[in-house]
Amino acid sequence: MKILFVHKGREHLGIESLSSVLKQAGHAVELALDPGLFSREDNALCSPLLETWFSRTDAIMDRMEKFRPAVIAFSVYSTTYQWALTMARRAKERFKLPVLFGGIHPTLVPEEVMSHACVDFLIRGEAEAAVVEFAAAFEAGQPLDDIRNLWFRKNDAIVKNEVRPAVRDLDGIPFPDKELFAGDVRYRDDYMIMATRGCVYNCSYCCEGYLNYLYSNKHFRQRGVDSVMQELLAAKKKYNYKEVMFFDSIFFVDREWVKELLGRFAREIGVPFRCTGHVNFMDEELVALMKEAGCYCIDFGVQTFNQDIRKNFLNRPEDNSQIQRVFTLCDNARLRYDVDLLLGLPQATETDYAMVLEMLEGHAYLNRVKCYFLSYYPQLAMVAKAREFGALAQSDVDDITRGQINDWFHADGARHAGQKRLIRNFAVLYKIYPLLPGALRRSIMRRKWYRHWYLLPWGIVVLAQLIIGAQHRDYRFWIYIRNYAFQVKKQIKILWRRGAA
Numbered sequence: 001m002k003i004l005f006v007h008k009g010r011e012h013l014g015i016e017s018l019s020s021v022l023k024q025a026g027h028a029v030e031l032a033l034d035p036g037l038f039s040r041e042d043n044a045l046c047s048p049l050l051e052t053w054f055s056r057t058d059a060i061m062d063r064m065e066k067f068r069p070a071v072i073a074f075s076v077y078s079t080t081y082q083w084a085l086t087m088a089r090r091a092k093e094r095f096k097l098p099v100l101f102g103g104i105h106p107t108l109v110p111e112e113v114m115s116h117a118c119v120d121f122l123i124r125g126e127a128e129a130a131v132v133e134f135a136a137a138f139e140a141g142q143p144l145d146d147i148r149n150l151w152f153r154k155n156d157a158i159v160k161n162e163v164r165p166a167v168r169d170l171d172g173i174p175f176p177d178k179e180l181f182a183g184d185v186r187y188r189d190d191y192m193i194m195a196t197r198g199c200v201y202n203c204s205y206c207c208e209g210y211l212n213y214l215y216s217n218k219h220f221r222q223r224g225v226d227s228v229m230q231e232l233l234a235a236k237k238k239y240n241y242k243e244v245m246f247f248d249s250i251f252f253v254d255r256e257w258v259k260e261l262l263g264r265f266a267r268e269i270g271v272p273f274r275c276t277g278h279v280n281f282m283d284e285e286l287v288a289l290m291k292e293a294g295c296y297c298i299d300f301g302v303q304t305f306n307q308d309i310r311k312n313f314l315n316r317p318e319d320n321s322q323i324q325r326v327f328t329l330c331d332n333a334r335l336r337y338d339v340d341l342l343l344g345l346p347q348a349t350e351t352d353y354a355m356v357l358e359m360l361e362g363h364a365y366l367n368r369v370k371c372y373f374l375s376y377y378p379q380l381a382m383v384a385k386a387r388e389f390g391a392l393a394q395s396d397v398d399d400i401t402r403g404q405i406n407d408w409f410h411a412d413g414a415r416h417a418g419q420k421r422l423i424r425n426f427a428v429l430y431k432i433y434p435l436l437p438g439a440l441r442r443s444i445m446r447r448k449w450y451r452h453w454y455l456l457p458w459g460i461v462v463l464a465q466l467i468i469g470a471q472h473r474d475y476r477f478w479i480y481i482r483n484y485a486f487q488v489k490k491q492i493k494i495l496w497r498r499g500a501a
Contacts, residue, residue, distance in 0.1 A: 001027045001139040004069035006060060006087055008034045008080050009041040011185045013194055013247060014103070014127075015075050016176030021128045024174050027135050031180045032063040037487050040079055040407040044480055045462075054491050060087065064095055071121075071138065073131075075103035076113075078377050081403030088118040100134070102127045104207050105403055107214070108379045110151055112401050114158050122151040125163045125214060126197075128173055166215045170197060171227040178235065186486055187239035190479050192247050195228045195261065197221050199249035201278070204315040204381035205303075205342070205374070208249055222254060225261045232269055243475050244273040251275035252286060262293035272296045272475060279318055279326040287329045296336060296475065297367050300326070303342040305359045306352040313347065313385055320359065327363045336367040336472060341430065343423045344374035346391035353426040357445050360433065367472050368465075369430040373423070375407060376400050424454040432464040434472070 003022060005015050019029045034057065036042055038050035064072065072091055074084040088099045102123040106113045110122055121144075123130045130149035137144050144152050148164035167173065178187060198219035199208035211219045235241065244265075252258040252275070265273070274297040290298065302323060303314055310316040330337045341356065360366055376383050376392065378401045386392040392400075399405065429450050433441065444450055469477030 001071070001135055002067060002069040003027055003029050003135065004032055004064060004067050004072045005029065005180070006032045006072055006074050006084070006091075008039070008083050009036045009077070011181045011192060012075060013176055013192065016178060016180055017173060018073075018075070018102075018127055018131050019177035019180045020174040021132050022135060023177060025132045025135065027139075029177070029180065030063070030067050030069070032060040032067075033181070033184055034060060035184055035487055037484070037491070040409070043409045045484075046409065054487070056491075056494065057087070059494055061090065061094065064091060064097070069097065071098045071100055071135075073100040073102065076101055076105045077103060078105045078108075078400075078403045078405060079375075079407050081105045081113075085116055085118060088116075092118050098138075100131075102131070105378070108207070108210060108377065109401050110160070112378075114151055114153075120153060123149050124151065125149050125211070126166055128167065129164065163214060166198075166219055166221065168221060170221055170223045175231045175234070178239075184487070184490070186479075186482060187235070188241055189482055190243050190245055190475075191232070191235050191239060191241035192245045193228070193231060193235075194247050195223050195251070196248045196253070200253055201250075202315055202381075204313065204385060205377075207377060207380065209315075209381060210379055220253070222257055225257065225264065228261060229264050229268060232265070236269060236271075241271065243271055243479070244269065246273060246275035248276060250278045250281065252277060252281050252290075255281075255286070258286070259289060262289050266293040270294065274298065274476070276301070279322045282326045282329065284329055287326075287333045287335060291333045291335045296473075297338060298330070298335065299338045299340060299370075301340040303340065304345060304348065304352060305355045306348065309345055309347050309352070313345065313382070313389075314342075315381065324359065327366070331363055331365045334365060336365050336474070338368045338370050339366065340370045340372060342374050343371055343427055344419075346386060346389050350422060353422065354445065354448075354450060356426070356430065357433070357441065357450070361438075361441060361445075366434055367474060368468065369433050371427045371430050372409070373406060375405055377405070421454050425450055425452070428453040428456050428461055431461050432468075434468050435464050 005019065007015060015031070022029050034055060037054040038045055038047045040046060072088070074088065076084045084101065091097045091099065098120045099118055100121040100123065101113055101119050106122050107124045110124055113119055113122055121134065123134070127149065130147055133147045134144065134150055137147065144150055145159060145161070148161050150161050152159050198211060198221060199206070200220050202209035202212055208219070232244065272294050274295065276299045279300060300323070303316065304310050305320055307319055327337065339360065356369075360369070376386065376396075383392065383397060383400060387397065429444070436444075466477060468474070
């Protein structure tokens with residue numbers, strides 16, 4: 001059976017995994033992709049005008065017509081939900097194609113998704129087993145009633161099958177089908193891999209917390225070290241990548257597992273890598289092992305230095321002394337680290353934002369301060385907390401359910417002009433902070449000059465970040481630049497071919 005995945009955004013490891021199991025079962029799989037350049041899915045640059053010019057909507061429809069799939073499938077984020085509905089309706093109108101939705105938004109709010117007539121089938125939770133069973137039954141014209149995780153329409157009703165347990169043996173899943181995105185991803189620059197699934201924490205703002213609830217706190221799992229190394233070695237031989245990005249929620253939860261993996265990575269792979277970590281798992285030994293194995297940057301999600309907000313609103317129990325201790329360990333080992341912050345938290349004040357500058361002062365190997373705007377996702381604990389706090393009305397909750405939300409990267413979601421200016425001030429200052437001399441940083445803090453940074457043109461901010469990337473030899477900056485050049489060149493070719501036709 002032919003299945004066409006339709007996706008907007010960057011490389012999607014989940015779609016690659018689904019493609020691999022479907023191909024293993026004998027099905028034909030292709031991808032129709034809109035990279036989302038300059039859209040909300042672009043975490044670097046967003047421009048509605050450029051987004052329109054770089055849109056591949058027409059190319060996606062052409063791909064449907066050429067491939068003639070039996071089913072089109074979407075793996076849907078909350079931020080791409082409305083786009084996916086639009087594309088599904090167009091596919092229905094033009095080709096009468098059955099539509100399958102999966103991904104985190106359908107998992108969170110399946111009733112909302114199935115309320116749209118353009119969605120025929122929905123898979124909740126992990127989909128590898130369910131999608132293979134669905135494809136086999138659909139192709140053979142057999143009943144779908146016993147396929148766990150699957151929702152579908154039957155006799156003017158919606159059948160809601162139960163969710164099966166999470167896959168325990170991740171090594172039994174074939175390696176992700178990287179060739180699916182090969183035409184749009186430069187694997188020689190950067191190879192993205194997941195060595196684990198899930199997260200051991202239940203942060204109120206993160207979908208991993210809901211998945212822990214869905215799977216009774218049995219959602220975190222690790223691949224075997226042999227499985228991870230086999231994938232990396234095969235990919236190195238095929239793509240000769242220059243960097244590895246471990247895309248795990250927290251890379252180093254299990255100390256013995258990560259020690260074995262790091263040792264083999266250093267001996268057998270020998271390229272730089274980066275990952276996401278958590279201060280609760282870091283100590284001097286692990287920092288040294290990470291540095292020795294080739295880690296050039298760890299991403300720490302701090303979110304806020306207000307401990308009360310972090311504990312009570314974000315459900316993050318670590319304290320500032322732990323965070324400072326780990327930053328100092330990284331400084332001593334000359335290991336770069338990024339600090340993630342959430343801007344727009346309802347209780348956050350100017351004092352809280354200014355505290356960030358105080359907490360980061362003196363940390364020599366801080367790489368970047370990455371600013372994310374608070375976004376609410378349906379069914380997460382933070383939504384209920386925000387309702388109690390008065391930050392959200394019921395109409396806001398309804399919008400969140402429909403995926404009509406601001407995004408992490410470009411929209412602050414603040415309701416008042418004063419709050420918007422406050423967020424803008426600190427977003428600008430944080431982004432260029434590592435470039436500023438220590439004396440200037442201290443003057444900014446002492447004299448409260450952080451109240452006027454919103455006036456700085458955004459082009460200067462982008463330039464400052466490029467300088468920081470060059471100074472710190474941050475390989476990710478060059479990956480972004482190469483990707484933009486690659487995608488622009490490809491789009492020009494697509495538009496040229498369409499014009500010639």
